[in-house]
Amino acid sequence: MAAVAGQIAFDGRGVSKGDVGRMAASMAHRGPDGISAWADGPVGLAHCAMHTTPEAEHERQPLADPLSGCVITADARIDNREELLQTLRPTPSDGQVITDIDLILAAYLKWGTSAPEHLIGDFAFAIWDPRERHLFCARDHIGVKPFYYHADGKSFYFATEIKAIRATSESRFDLNEERVAEFIAKQAISPDSTFFANIHRLPSAHSLIVHSDGRHEVKRYWSLDPDRETVFATDEEYEEAFRDLFTETVRCRMRTNGDFGIMLSGGLDSSSVACVARDIRQSLGAGLVDTYTAQFGYDRADESEYLQALAEQGGFRMHDVDLHGVDPLDGIDQAIFHLDQPPLLGNTYVRNHCHQMMIANGRRVLLDGAEGDITVSYGLGSLGEMVLSGDWSGLEYEMHELASTTGAPISRLFRENVAQYLPARLYHHPIRFSTGELGRAARLNGTSSARLLYHTTRKLAASLYRSKKAAKLPIISPLISDELALRSRLAERLAETSNAIRSDDFSDRRRHYNEIMEESPAIAAVREEGNHLAASVGGETRHPFFDVRLVEYCVSLPANQKLRNGYTRFIQRQGLSHTLPHKISKRMTKADLSQNFVNIIRGDPKGRMREMLTVNRDVLQPYFNVDLLDRAEQSGNVMPLWTAYTFLEWYRTVYESAGCHQPDPISTRLVESKVS
Numbered sequence: 001m002a003a004v005a006g007q008i009a010f011d012g013r014g015v016s017k018g019d020v021g022r023m024a025a026s027m028a029h030r031g032p033d034g035i036s037a038w039a040d041g042p043v044g045l046a047h048c049a050m051h052t053t054p055e056a057e058h059e060r061q062p063l064a065d066p067l068s069g070c071v072i073t074a075d076a077r078i079d080n081r082e083e084l085l086q087t088l089r090p091t092p093s094d095g096q097v098i099t100d101i102d103l104i105l106a107a108y109l110k111w112g113t114s115a116p117e118h119l120i121g122d123f124a125f126a127i128w129d130p131r132e133r134h135l136f137c138a139r140d141h142i143g144v145k146p147f148y149y150h151a152d153g154k155s156f157y158f159a160t161e162i163k164a165i166r167a168t169s170e171s172r173f174d175l176n177e178e179r180v181a182e183f184i185a186k187q188a189i190s191p192d193s194t195f196f197a198n199i200h201r202l203p204s205a206h207s208l209i210v211h212s213d214g215r216h217e218v219k220r221y222w223s224l225d226p227d228r229e230t231v232f233a234t235d236e237e238y239e240e241a242f243r244d245l246f247t248e249t250v251r252c253r254m255r256t257n258g259d260f261g262i263m264l265s266g267g268l269d270s271s272s273v274a275c276v277a278r279d280i281r282q283s284l285g286a287g288l289v290d291t292y293t294a295q296f297g298y299d300r301a302d303e304s305e306y307l308q309a310l311a312e313q314g315g316f317r318m319h320d321v322d323l324h325g326v327d328p329l330d331g332i333d334q335a336i337f338h339l340d341q342p343p344l345l346g347n348t349y350v351r352n353h354c355h356q357m358m359i360a361n362g363r364r365v366l367l368d369g370a371e372g373d374i375t376v377s378y379g380l381g382s383l384g385e386m387v388l389s390g391d392w393s394g395l396e397y398e399m400h401e402l403a404s405t406t407g408a409p410i411s412r413l414f415r416e417n418v419a420q421y422l423p424a425r426l427y428h429h430p431i432r433f434s435t436g437e438l439g440r441a442a443r444l445n446g447t448s449s450a451r452l453l454y455h456t457t458r459k460l461a462a463s464l465y466r467s468k469k470a471a472k473l474p475i476i477s478p479l480i481s482d483e484l485a486l487r488s489r490l491a492e493r494l495a496e497t498s499n500a501i502r503s504d505d506f507s508d509r510r511r512h513y514n515e516i517m518e519e520s521p522a523i524a525a526v527r528e529e530g531n532h533l534a535a536s537v538g539g540e541t542r543h544p545f546f547d548v549r550l551v552e553y554c555v556s557l558p559a560n561q562k563l564r565n566g567y568t569r570f571i572q573r574q575g576l577s578h579t580l581p582h583k584i585s586k587r588m589t590k591a592d593l594s595q596n597f598v599n600i601i602r603g604d605p606k607g608r609m610r611e612m613l614t615v616n617r618d619v620l621q622p623y624f625n626v627d628l629l630d631r632a633e634q635s636g637n638v639m640p641l642w643t644a645y646t647f648l649e650w651y652r653t654v655y656e657s658a659g660c661h662q663p664d665p666i667s668t669r670l671v672e673s674k675v676s
Contacts, residue, residue, distance in 0.1 A: 002031070002048055003161065004046070006157070010156070015044035015155075026167040032049075032050055047062055052077070054257045055099040068129070073125065076104060077100060078100040084103045090102045090106035120141075124138070140548075141548040149200055178193060178489075181490045182488075183341075189490075194341065203520075230557055250280065261291065266305070270369035270370075295323065298596065305583065309583045321357050326596065332348070337653065345529065371526075372569075379561075379570065383418050401566025409446070414446075419445065424460075438452065509557075513555055554571070557571060620644055620648060
């Protein structure tokens with residue numbers, strides 16, 4: 001979990017080591033193994049070293065190639081090392097070990113700006129090429145490694161953290177109200193925006209070229225292929241391919257220069273990571289795998305029966321992280337300092353405590369199974385495929401099986417996952433649907449045929465009407481103030497980025513593709529957040545489910561490999577059935593880990609919510625619907641309060657303290673709390 005920083009001056013000024021050294025110094029928590037800088041004329045690069053792989057201990061960054069003069073600074077772990085070693089055959093820069101940085105630089109020298117297309121792993125890097133007089137930068141496919149930049153006409157700055165840019169640039173950093181609106185509405189529309197109007201993030205799977213005359217261009221180098229289809233003859237072949245690929249993604253992330261830990265619940269995803277990591281360790285004759293589990297002391301969060309099943313298999317050293325009664329807002333100011341923005345998720349305190357225990361146990365790397373459902377997919381789009389193709393027997397079978405595995409009523413499952421496809425079926429096959437299929441759909445829906453036909457016809461008519469008129473703007477969060485919603489054009493921007501699938505082109509694969517590509521800004525933002533929080537305590541988080549090879553494979557699978565016999569993520573359950581406890585491989589539920597969070601925010605033991613809504617009300621007024629916040633406090637609806645409080649804390653501790661431009665004079669008034 002290193003850090004990079006750098007500057008290019010366009011106005012003839014020289015950049016010194018001290019200039020970029022100050023940028024790196026602001027991220028000193030990312031450089032426990034040293035901070036270094038390089039400068040030559042108008043260009044300077046800096047690096048904060050945190051060694052988390054055996055090869056990283058041999059890195060000397062910024063690294064200069066003696067023949068080309070190219071200089072690189074990188075925060076990277078490259079996973080296709082063997083392939084690149086055979087293709088590139090680079091010389092180790094320290095004369096002993098070929099590092100990941102050697103591989104990136106060699107890839108650039110061979111393939112130029114196409115180099116990222118040949119890299120697999122988590123990376124953010126910048127290469128100054130004196131031959132082309134440009135700076136080439138790139139960020140990994142998913143966006144695990146952060147990369148921010150700022151250009152003011154005189155200079156170009158980049159860094160792993162926003163604070164490093166603010167530490168050096170003399171620019172005035174205005175508030176980005178479009179990003180504020182997205183945050184309040186829980187949308188991630190702009191892949192390149194931050195809370196500062198003139199500081200940008202390099203989107204995931206993009207590269208950036210900065211020319212010496214100040215021009216810069218951003219380019220996408222990778223995208224999922226929606227038409228790629230994996231076809232095997234048997235289920236066993238699909239399962240074997242998943243098992244081999246998932247094992248490789250875990251193995252790559254176990255490459256550390258010390259030991260590692262795993263964030264473990266009793267759920268399918270974290271258990272998959274833990275069991276595969278344990279099997280790899282045992283095959284090498286190594287020791288136990290350390291796991292870290294948040295414990296809250298509430299029945300709804302109790303996963304002890306699943307954890308016991310893992311313990312009975314053996315191979316783990318399990319650590320409990322006691323969070324019962326821990327205030328999620330304690331330490332939020334420090335978290336926000338490291339994030340340079342309000343946190344996106346409410347589990348910030350959970351991750352911080354797990355990381356702190358891991359660091360106390362002498363480990364820097366934590367493997368995380370979060371959001372495996374995004375990569376593997378529940379496969380519920382296959383229900384839409386059945387409706388649109390007229391496979392009602394298959395649909396009825398799968399709905400009954402889903403009801404059996406989930407315990408949910410068929411009617412509810414139908415309304416939530418199937419009813420949305422009925423208008424398209426009616427449109428394309430009106431006679432067949434109205435005469436033969438309607439009754440079967442009505443039985444699944446738990447209503448009369450006449451009633452279902454009436455509602456389906458109305459929805460079809462509404463969709464046809466909208467297709468001939470201006471697109472209907474999406475509904476946005478009522479938490480955002482009307483004025484900010486208008487100023488930020490939030491509804492219009494949401495409509496512009498939506499990418500609905502035509503019914504005649506619908507497939508589960510297309511839906512899976514859309515979910516990942518449309519959500520890629522949000523996926524990258526959440527991965528960034530985890531990166532910053534881990535680095536704040538000197539650690540690194542790695543995500544086996546967000547390996548680009550695994551993502552591509554899962555999207556390419558047939559729908560029946562994702563949903564079958566009532567089990568979602570079928571391929572994962574079957575592919576890892578050899579190592580997962582049966583109780584976990586068949587689990588279709590999730591524990592509710594929110595009760596501690598809800599109880600503390602709702603109880604407001606330290607008066608923070610009351611202070612926010614009284615003393616600092618004027619600060620929130622330009623951005624939030626404060627009447628809704630009042631109602632949220634009265635009703636105990638905690639998420640609006642959390643969103644508003646964390647924004648307020650960021651505004652006070654980061655934005656105002658930086659002397660940033662205030663767009664609204666009334667919003668600058670902050671009054672000291674007098675609430676007891």
